[in-house]
Amino acid sequence: MKYISTRGQAPELTFEEAMLTGLARDGGLYVPAEIPTMTKEEIAALAGLPYEDIAFRVMWPYVEGSFTEEEFKGIIARAYAGFGHAARAPLKQLTPNHFLLELFHGPTLAFKDFAMQLIGQLFQVALKRRGESVTIVGATSGDTGSAAIEAFKGLDAVNVAILYPHGRVSEVQRRQMTTPQESNVHALAVDGDFDDCQARVKDMFNDFGFRDEVKLAGVNSINFARVLAQVVYYFAAATALGAPHRNVSFSVPTGNFGDIFAGFIAKQMGLPIDQLVVATNQNDILHRCLSGEGYFKGETKPSISPSMDIQVSSNFERALYFAYDKDTAAVAQLMDELKNGGGFNVSQGALEALQATYESGRASEEETLATIKSEVESSGELLCPHGAIGVKVANEHLKEGVPMVTLATAHPAKFPAAVEDASGIHPPLPPRMGDLYERSERVTRISSDLGDLEDHIRKQVAK
Ligand SMILES: Cc1ncc(COP(=O)(O)O)c(C=O)c1O
């Protein structure tokens, strides 16, 4: 399997190379040159298998050649051993036709653990074999950062610096990033929003001097391995509900477009997905774009679903690559317009392709709170604000006879203030995290200036 850049000007890489490279050297994102498919029989055979077995069968064609079968099975087993639920991603029924896929039973209580725990293991095996070390720099609106710090803390071959927007993540998210005491992990509170953090990370990748000096690597969904790990739970959920013998739909709380893009990959592989519904909060650039209004950045408004407070949605570039029939020059042109002009219009053909794949909706702050309240009253499920947005938008897209699965992307205890405000219920942290509020914090407040950030990271790496 070869991986190519969405902008067409970077070298083709193997899975392992693409995973360790992060952003392509032309500024694009790596995608598989061809998406492997599974037959109806192969998909049917997944039903009822343990999560780890499904993970191996779905991901193996993408990694073959970089890891042996035995290595990869061991990596998967270690990645999910620490999850707090035997099913890893259990399905709960909300109504006869609407299900919730709980993706928050990993160590940091968000769906990011599915990919980050796997990547942590993949990096360890690959770096040991190569005798190399790397500096991981990541941007987070709260969950990627905590998952990355958890997955990489204490490893000799890896330094980790996580940029998060100061004052714009929940207290639990912040403490998950600032309380680990291992000296190889660093939380940086950046003056700016998530888009600033993500832009600086991409600037660092595009500064080849710095990139090569610190051996920069990325674990945001820039890294295709992140997306790949998330493809697995679409197969697990859909086959549990009768696929491939029936179609299944998914509603996905969306910000950086990685999770919903994993659903697109699953569909391309042959999983019979009827609707892929993009559910946004008040930062609704994706909903506006899919409604035909073009992709134009506005101001990012802080919300009660902070992980989705995003205007420059990184993986939308991958969606555009497929919507533009793999026309890398067209993608590069659009990304240039976004960077230099603040946005772009999508061609009629590409818009039709996007609309044929993705449906969309948005939830206001009031609608999100109202959904948390009504869902706990009707089904007993206490949702986090992100999951509530997924449920609200899913309810607007239900189809007779097609099960709808909403991705519950985080545990309500990560956002206790909003959840309590909506429902009157204070969601407790799991006992293993019970002392999170007592642990001491270690964080550096820093400007969003590229030079300042690079200097700081250089010093940390040199220690
Ligand atoms: C809890 C939660 N829900 C939803 C999202 C949106 O996911 P994506 O960025 O893959 O669209 C995020 C951030 O990634 C998140 O942390």
Ligand SMILES: N[C@@H](CCOP(=O)(O)O)C(=O)O
């Ligand atoms: N919501 C994310 C934003 C970063 O997304 P990623 O999938 O590209 O890592 C977060 O929680 O940090």
